Amino acid sequence: MQRATEKIAQICAQPRDIVTMWHDTSAVVAGVVPYFQTPCWYTVDPASLLMTSHFHHGLAEFPGEWLAAEYYEDDAQSIPDVMRSPLGISTLHEVTGGDPTNSPRWQRNMTMGGDQELIARLRTRNGEVWGALSLYREPGRPLFTESEKNFLAAVAPCLADGARRALLFGQAEEPEYADSPGLLVLNENWDIESATPGVARWMADIPGGDWDRGELPAAVTTLAGRTLRLAEDRNRAGEVALSRVLSRSGAWVVLHGACLNSTGQRRIAVIVEPAHPSRIYPLLMSAYGLTEREKEVTRLVLQGASTTQISNDLTVSAHTVQQHLKSIFDKTGVRSRRDLVGKVFFAHYEPRFRDNEKRAQADKALRGGPWSD
Structure with a gap:
């Protein structure tokens, strides 16, 4: 388990496309937690906990x-429920008291040859949820053990960080927005080997450099140095250097550093992104005309928060929360929280989910967040 944990950390520290990462980590997980056929991997938007992609080898759609x-x-178990649960890991047999035969989910799994199902949430150590992992076992196999579940819980933060980094990598390679992440690859001498289209704008906005003259900001070279030092420290294998910088335009940006060894020579990949890249807020404002407070309430509903939790989080009364919900339901044309979640998913995330299926088949990088019309 220790060797597998270290291997997964190393895999997830590399900036690469997410399908390759899923392939590589699946093989490592199988050595500790045997499963039937192949895992099903998901990414989710951490702002809404709604699914943005899935990958299951052999199931293109x-x-x-x-x-x-x-x-x-x-049903007794679902991906959204596990994303919102306190533990973040669940097996269908456990939640059904050992008899899942009345579960529609179990019945669907059986058509694919699977009996048991385990779902593990992929959440970073700072609390952001970036995905989920589903594992299956065929009839007659031993139940998933506590030791196996503990292993998955232990590697979940690395897998979450890896998913986040892979989605950033994809957005940097094919920028979708004006503020899409940028990717810069440096050699050991800090010379620029390659840069994605959005990097120039980011480098010009970070103080202390001159992109036109090839001079990198000090924040970038400092991060590159930290990245190399981390790569040389075996006790910190898989760790990624991070830095938060105030840009010239007054917005905070985050720099991610990782060491690349695929060519035999060490190179440093630096990814730069907005500190708060969530796109669910402007989407809710433009699509439904929600107020700032209604937008916050909707975000919490999408994440599965109760009225009491919303009340405590926003420091308002439960009655005020109900009034906001009534207004949100009217504006979005739904009658319940479940309908609200379903409407937002199928209107704004399901297109992203389907597009990512096509991108995976075409060996293109997957993307996160809601669909951009």
Whole structure:
């Protein structure tokens, strides 16, 4: 388990496309937690906890009725429920008291040859959820053990960080927005080997450099040095250097550093992104005309918060929360929280989910966040 944990940390520290990362980590997980056929990996938007992609080798398209069941069906277990749960890990046999035969989810799994299902949330150490992992076992196999679940819980933060980094890598390679992440690759002498289209704008906005003359900001070279030192420290294998910088335009940006060894010579990859890149807020404002407070309430509903939790989080009364919900339901044309979650997912995330399926088949990098019309 220790060797597998270290290997997963090393894999996830590399900036690479997410499908390759899933492939490589699946092989390592199998050595500790045996599973049937192949895992199903998901990414989610940490701002809403709604799914943005899935990858299951051999299943190019997630059946539409299965996707609808995740958000509308009453069942003992679902991806959204595990994303919102206190533990973040669940097995179908446990939540059904050992008899899952009445579960529609179990019945669907059985059509694919799977009996048991384990779902593990991928959450970083600072609390951001970036994905999920589903593992299956065929009939007659031993139940998932506490030791196996503890292993998955231990590697979940690395897998979450890896998913986040891979999605950044994808957005940097094919920028989708004006503020999409940028990727810069340096050699050991800090010379620029390659740069994605969005990097020039980011480098010009970070104080202390001159991109036109090839001079990098001090924040970038400092991060590159820290990245190399981390790579030389075996006790910190897989750790990624991070830095937060105030740009000239007054916005905070985050720099990620990772060491690349694929060519035999060490290179440093630096990814730069906005400190707060969530796109669910402007989407809710433009699509439904929600106020700032209604936007906050909607975000918490999407994350599964109760009225009491929303009340405490926003420091308002439960009655005020209910009034906001009534207004949100009117503006979005729904009648319940479940309908609200389903509407936001199928209107703004399901297109991203389907596009990512096509991108995976075409060996293109996957993307996160809601769909951009």
